[in-house]
Amino acid sequence: MPLADFERRLHSLLDAHPTASRPFVCEGSPLDCRIVIAGINSASESPEPFWDYWQPGAGFHYSRFIEDYLEANNGKFRHTRRAINVASAAAAPFKCLETNLYATPSKTAQSLHKEAKSTKIFEFLLDAVRPDAILVHSVPAYEFLAELSGISTNELLRGPVRGKLFGKDVLLAATPHFRSTSHRRIEELMHQFGQHLLPPPREAA
Template structure:
């Protein structure tokens, strides 16, 4: 699959504009070897996913991150959430390995709850299209969802990255994920 076909298929799943956030990465998601998976995005944004998508390039994580941080500040919240900081430390730990940040459910809301409105289709599409070498999943609900999928790729599990995860532990997780990706 190439990036044009990927975009076409993703657009079949997502409206434009959309409030869903299927993933965040820098550039082409098809180059990502590692999936960093939570349960659902916690910070809704005014700008939508397609505002950060560049045909022929992929997702512009750098611009997305500037927007994310600004919208959090505008809402009176700390610059980056503990989860976001540890996700960034995880990515730093992979030392250049391409990481796709995603969630089992693509809809953003401040508190996780199972109420039947969860949107799984983007995650399933990403698994099929990208075929990551490793999945790092954090948080009990996300681990439970991933376990129910009976995947044939290595899955690393951890507590939610906002809970009792130090900067160094998050980087260690990233280093381990990179090692697994290189040997898979």
């Protein structure tokens, strides 16, 4: 899918879901992301409107988002954001799309209104980006992934495990919410993803 088509479809989805102000963040084009990291929903609004960080033809301006995030949070990363940063760093050289099951922010998942619990944007992202690996954290996220993939939650929590989503083979794994998951476990899973995604070494001539 060309990035312009992705942008047009995302615009349509966000227009239809006006409270969905935090669909994802990434560096550059989401279509270049081979790994998806997803939780339930963001605990806070984006520092600026989503489209202020979007550059047509290039994608999302991640570094500017992080600068604004730190400014809004007294120069500190919240616990979940620190864990996401750990995951993204451990995934290098592969790029990550950081997203959530629900795109509407709320202070707690329990306070999210029923009408905001739409997975349409999340499903669109998975179908459009077609990642090679997905790591979800929190019970609602991995229960949804289990339903979508046909793989049990226990298997996902013991992952990575191979599955199929939208007709594509993909590595899947799950953890409890990142608040209660060690950085070591997160790094371990991302390194396992990387081992599967890296091309095999060439045989000596």
